Amino acid sequence: MIKKVGVLGAGQMGSGIAQVLAQRETEVYLYDIAEAQLSKAHAGIAKNLERQVQKGQLDAASVSQVMGMIRTTRSLNDLAGCDLAIEAVTEKEALKLEIFKKLDETLKPEAILASNTSSIPITRIAAVTGRPDRVIGMHFMNPVPVMKLVEVIRGLATSEETFQAISQLVTRLDKEMAVSADYPGFIVNRILIPMINEAAFALFEGIATAEDIDKAMKLGTNQPMGPLTLADFIGLDTCLAIMEVLYQGFKDPKYRPCPLLAKMVEAGYLGKKSGRGFYNYA
Numbered sequence: 309m310i311k312k313v314g315v316l317g318a319g320q321m322g323s324g325i326a327q328v329l330a331q332r333e334t335e336v337y338l339y340d341i342a343e344a345q346l347s348k349a350h351a352g353i354a355k356n357l358e359r360q361v362q363k364g365q366l367d368a369a370s371v372s373q374v375m376g377m378i379r380t381t382r383s384l385n386d387l388a389g390c391d392l393a394i395e396a397v398t399e400k401e402a403l404k405l406e407i408f409k410k411l412d413e414t415l416k417p418e419a420i421l422a423s424n425t426s427s428i429p430i431t432r433i434a435a436v437t438g439r440p441d442r443v444i445g446m447h448f449m450n451p452v453p454v455m456k457l458v459e460v461i462r463g464l465a466t467s468e469e470t471f472q473a474i475s476q477l478v479t480r481l482d483k484e485m486a487v488s489a490d491y492p493g494f495i496v497n498r499i500l501i502p503m504i505n506e507a508a509f510a511l512f513e514g515i516a517t518a519e520d521i522d523k524a525m526k527l528g529t530n531q532p533m534g535p536l537t538l539a540d541f542i543g544l545d546t547c548l549a550i551m552e553v554l555y556q557g558f559k560d561p562k563y564r565p566c567p568l569l570a571k572m573v574e575a576g577y578l579g580k581k582s583g584r585g586f587y588n589y590a
């Protein structure tokens with residue numbers, strides 16, 4: 309039974325993961341190098357819980373109880389007694405490999421080490437540890453408290469026992485699991501990002517306006533928003549980076565990033581976060 313979990317990285321994803329764990333009576337050690345990120349995450353989680361109270365989804369007395377389950381720390385040694393570590397630091401391979409080496413040295417031998425990576429192979433991460441059978445991918449969706457899905461990625465060496473322990477945890481968190489083998493993009497990004505890339509090609513080739521591409525996909529295929537609007541939300545730089553991972557990973561021209569997408573990223577048109585992407589947010 310997983311009772312104590314270390315969450316590494318207190319950004320968007322790490323703070324959401326810490327929150328859902330704490331709300332399911334799991335003791336959490338939230339680790340980051342930046343003190344400011346830890347305080348921001350702590351305040352953000354408290355605010356989310358307050359919002360749940362206002363909506364009648366949580367009773368007020370539970371807020372302090374949930375907050376009491378979360379300890380923030382800048383020392384990896386505080387994670388030594390954890391049954392599981394979920395890594396959600398910045399998406400940089402060298403950084404993740406370094407962190408997994410340290411986790412392998414710090415956590416007890418039976419502990420499971422999971423990564424929330426969107427694009428780095430779990431098998432490669434597992435190979436730097438002395439426990440590749442106990443390494444697995446847990447790819448949460450953003451925002452974590454709202455989104456139902458966790459993609460669970462089995463590396464080449466991930467054991468059945470590790471997989472079972474993680475699937476039980478996903479159920480306990482009231483999430484749904486989709487299981488993927490360890491290949492670029494896993495399931496969601498393998499399908500979603502090429503669709504966005506194709507929408508960018510449709511615009512690039514003058515097939516239709518951005519508005520009509522989005523309208524066609526939204527009303528014609530019942531998606532909550534069109535692919536170009538969604539790209540602006542995700543960030544065009546992130547979409548391009550994932551296309552590059554698919555292109556490099558499969559060495560298949562069908563994943564060629566759309567030149568327009570690359571050009572927009574060069575221009576600093578990154579979507580909603582920069583004020584301009586396929587649409588103008590100024």
Ligand SMILES: NC(=O)c1ccc[n+]([C@@H]2O[C@H](COP(=O)([O-])OP(=O)(O)OC[C@H]3O[C@@H](n4cnc5c(N)ncnc54)[C@H](O)[C@@H]3O)[C@@H](O)[C@H]2O)c1
Pocket residue numbers: 316317318319320321322339340341342345396397398399400403424425426427447448449450
């Ligand atoms: N944002 C998304 O929509 C999304 C969705 C699924 C998965 N992911 C993945 O989740 C991970 C985190 O993404 P995010 O959006 O939360 O990023 P973020 O930038 O919001 O947070 C990253 C955190 O990592 C911390 N960090 C950096 N170096 C560190 C170190 N050496 N030790 C400890 N902490 C360190 C930073 O201080 C920051 O708080 C990435 O692997 C990303 O690919 C992101």
